[in-house]
Amino acid sequence: MTTIEVEDLLRQLVPQVLGVLVRRYGQFDACEDAVQEALLAAATQWPEEGTPDNPKAWLITVASRRMTDQLRSEIARRRREDAVAALAPTDEAVAPAPGDEHGADRDDTLTLLFMCCHPALSPASQVALTLRAVGGLTTAQIATAFFVPEATMAQRITRAKQRIKATGAQFGLPPPDERAARLRVVLHVLYLIFNEGYTATSGPDLHRTELTTEAIRLTRMVHRLLPDDGEVAGLLALMLLTDARRPARTGPDGALIPLAEQDRTRWNRAYIEEGIALVTAALSSSPPGPYQVQAAIAAVHDEAPSSDRTDWPQVLALYGVLDRIAPNPMVTLNQAIAVAMVHGPQSGLDRLRALDGDDRVSGHHRLHAVRAHLLELAGDHAAARAEYLRAARRTTSLPEQRYLENRAARLGTS
Structure with missing residues (x-):
């Protein structure tokens, strides 16, 4: 497996592995750090030693060992300070459980997105935490994408995790009466990530492809989990229909080419066809929402053979x-x-x-x-x-x- 293939696989597994750990240990901030360490170990070892037969189980085991070490260290510290050892691990917690125990077979992607997009966090913190905890990007990668020092981004992510801990948020889906509003926040965060990638607010490049790619990937995951939600489908369609134009949006020197002057033969036809199918199905089966309508507008532009025939x-x-x-x-x-x-x-x-x-x-x-x-x-x-x-x-x-x-x-x- 090449390094790129390993990175793609790891990003797919991040929310699944983190979900297992949070269910098992109940400490989102510590579990997220442990998963990042496991990802680093995998990125280093797998390209040279080969991918294990069960990559998810390997990551869970390594991350669980990191958590166990942290718990034991914390207990020792508290004992030295004569404090109450509130985090004393049981045998079950110390030994990583194989198989499907502790929800290892569940897909907690949506739950993690709800947690990372907690309303107590600022939009900037929601974006950063989502990219790290669900997207699997390193702090350095996120900092580079947003043109801020790595230390600044690390502080933002740390504060976000501390804020979630302070709210006492439990790992689980929001109550049914809050779910729709919380989902709107999740979709807005994914929309912000995509927009920053499609038209960077600062810097020498118009696009940050790593962000648009990640936003589309995460939105696909949400659509897979909520296939009947019209706005989820609308957002995915909007991203695809918009990103389809990216190949023709800049010249060889990186200069911006406006929509009316773009070479439409360079547009991504597969994205356009998928986006049109998604928004057509969504509008025919659910009340129109903002993302669906925006996707419909994008579809009209993408279907026009030339600017003057829009x-x-x-x-x-x-x-x-x-x-x-x-x-x-x-x-x-x-x-x-x-x-x-x-x-x-x-x-x-x-x-x-x-x-x-x-x-x-x-x-x-x-x-x-x-x-x-x-x-x-x-x-x-x-x-x-x-x-x-x-x-x-x-x-x-x-x-x-x-x-x-x-x-x-x-x-x-x-």
Whole structure:
């Protein structure tokens, strides 16, 4: 097995192994650390020594030994301090149990996602903990993906685990009356991971493929566990339909290529077909939710053979639905583009005015970029150039910044 194949296998096994340990020992933070150590051992040994016959059992055994060592060390420390040895292990806890004992045959992926996306955590902590505990990424990998020092990310993950422990959260699915709301948080975290990978908020690259790949993989896992949930299917469809365009979204030099100018023959047709099938089935079997509607919009774009043959009236109608069920500034921003394509750029600019006093988006570079685009369509090149430059100054993504500056420069010489 190659190193890459080993890494893929380990990521698939992470939530299963961690679930077994948490059920057995009941200490999420310590168990997660033990699993990370087992993963490191496997990543080091398996490529050279070969993959064991039962990789999951191997990881459970190694991680359980780490937990046993930690428990014994803790007990010894407490005894030395004459404290009560509250964590004294029983024989069952000390010896890793083989087979299916302690839930070894269960798939705890969804339970772990609920725990990592606990409402007591900030969105940034939810994302980091999900990538580490469920995704199997190392702290260094997560730090690199988000352009922060490894020590900073380690502190964030540690605080997140401590916060979960402080809440007294039990390892198990939320009560039925809380499950829907908690699932929305899980899906939002996966959506945040995907978005950061598809359009990085900072740095020299437009994409962070490791994040989009991980978000799609985790969402597939949730869809496998909840195949009848329309919004889970909608989110997976949205990711696939969006990521399908990635191969054509940058040039050889990494420069951003807007949707209207992309070579659609380079789009991932397999992703498009899968995404369309998912969203079609979801919309026909469940009430429309925000992710399903966004996926439907993405499907309209992906099905168009060229930009000028996009069904903009349908896109506008879908944004109307989205604005009713999940209104937010970004919906209005995208809706303004559809309005402009159907009713003319001035109508789109009129729609944008609703956002000028909205603190959530009034300083965002995308508002200036969209206004610049619509002003350009309206023929007001001087105003468009000024807006492109404002947008360029407010983004921390270098590819976006270069694209916006180039648009401004082109208008300045026209």
